[in-house]
Amino acid sequence: MNIVLLGYGKMGKVIEKIALSRGHNIVARIDVNNRSEFDALTAADVDAVIEFSHPLSAYENVKTCIEKGIPVVSGTTGWLEKKPELEALTLEKGSAFFWSSNYSIGVNIFFKLNKMLAKLMNPQKQYSVSTTEIHHTEKKDSPSGTAITIAEGLIENLAGKEKWINNEIPADNEVAIWSAREGRVPGTHIVKYISDIDQIEILHQAHGREGFALGAVIAAEWIADKKGVFGMDDLLAE
Ligand SMILES: NC(=O)C1=CN([C@@H]2O[C@H](COP(=O)(O)OP(=O)(O)OC[C@H]3O[C@@H](n4cnc5c(N)ncnc54)[C@H](OP(=O)(O)O)[C@@H]3O)[C@@H](O)[C@H]2O)C=CC1
Numbered sequence: 001m002n003i004v005l006l007g008y009g010k011m012g013k014v015i016e017k018i019a020l021s022r023g024h025n026i027v028a029r030i031d032v033n034n035r036s037e038f039d040a041l042t043a044a045d046v047d048a049v050i051e052f053s054h055p056l057s058a059y060e061n062v063k064t065c066i067e068k069g070i071p072v073v074s075g076t077t078g079w080l081e082k083k084p085e086l087e088a089l090t091l092e093k094g095s096a097f098f099w100s101s102n103y104s105i106g107v108n109i110f111f112k113l114n115k116m117l118a119k120l121m122n123p124q125k126q127y128s129v130s131t132t133e134i135h136h137t138e139k140k141d142s143p144s145g146t147a148i149t150i151a152e153g154l155i156e157n158l159a160g161k162e163k164w165i166n167n168e169i170p171a172d173n174e175v176a177i178w179s180a181r182e183g184r185v186p187g188t189h190i191v192k193y194i195s196d197i198d199q200i201e202i203l204h205q206a207h208g209r210e211g212f213a214l215g216a217v218i219a220a221e222w223i224a225d226k227k228g229v230f231g232m233d234d235l236l237a238e
C-alpha cells in the first residue's frame, strides 16, 4: 500500500518502521515544514493517510483527506469536539475516516474490561471510582484521549455518573480523571475503586509506542477499501 504519514513526530517515526516492515511504501512524511507537499497529492497517489499530528491541526488534516477522498486513520487526541462534523462530512462525501483514542490491542481489551468491571461495581455504592493517566512531558493535551474513553465507559455503566472532570475534586455525579506528566512515560492508565476497607485497581502500562503504531497500520490496511466512519470496535469485531 502507498501510505502518507501526516505528522512525522514520535508516533509518525514508529509507524514508518512498522509500515515498512509490513511491506508498505511511504509516499510522503509530512510535518509543519512541508505541509504543501500533502496539498499536491491526490487519491490516485495514496491508498491511506495515517494522521498523528497536533490537537490544533488534526481537524484541517483529516478534513483535507476526506475532501480528497483518501481514506484516513487518525490517532490525534485533544480535538474531540470537532470530530462529529467530520464524521458527517465523511458520509456526505462517501469517504473513509477511522479514529481511535488508542490503537493498542491491549488498551482496547482494557476498555472492555473497564466496562465489565463498572457493571460489577455499579451496585457497590461504598466504592468511589477515579481514573489516572500518566504520560511524557511533551504531551500537548490533558486529559489523554484514552482517559476520556475510559471515563466515558464508566459514565455509561455507573448509575449517577454524568460527566468527567480533570485534576479537580469531583462532585458526586463526576468521574475524576487525574493527569500527570512525568519523564518519557509512553502511556499509563489506571482505574481505581476505593472503599474504607479495600481498593480494586486495573492498570494498562505501555512499554513503548509500538503497540499504538501497529494498531494504526493495521487500521490503515483495513480501511483502504472501505467507505464510512470506523473505530477499533469495528476492526476488532472482524
Ligand atoms: N491514538 C493513539 O493510539 C495515540 C495517539 N497519540 C496522539 O498522536 C498525536 C501525536 O503524538 P506524537 O507523535 O507523540 O507527537 P509529536 O509532537 O512527537 O509529533 C507531532 C508531529 O506532528 C507535526 N505537526 C504539527 N502540526 C502539523 C500539521 N499542521 N500538519 C502536519 N504535521 C503537523 C509535528 O511537526 P513539528 O515537529 O514540526 O511541529 C510533529 O512532527 C498526539 O495527539 C497524541 O496524543 C499518540 C500515541 C498513540
Ligand SMILES: O=C(O)C1=N[C@H](C(=O)O)C[C@H](O)C1
Residues within 6 Å of the ligand: 077, 101, 102, 135, 139, 140, 143, 144, 145, 146, 147, 186, 187, 188, 212
Ligand atoms: O500523547 C501520547 O503519547 C499518547 N496519546 C494518546 C492519548 O492521549 O490517549 C494515547 C497514548 O496514551 C499515548
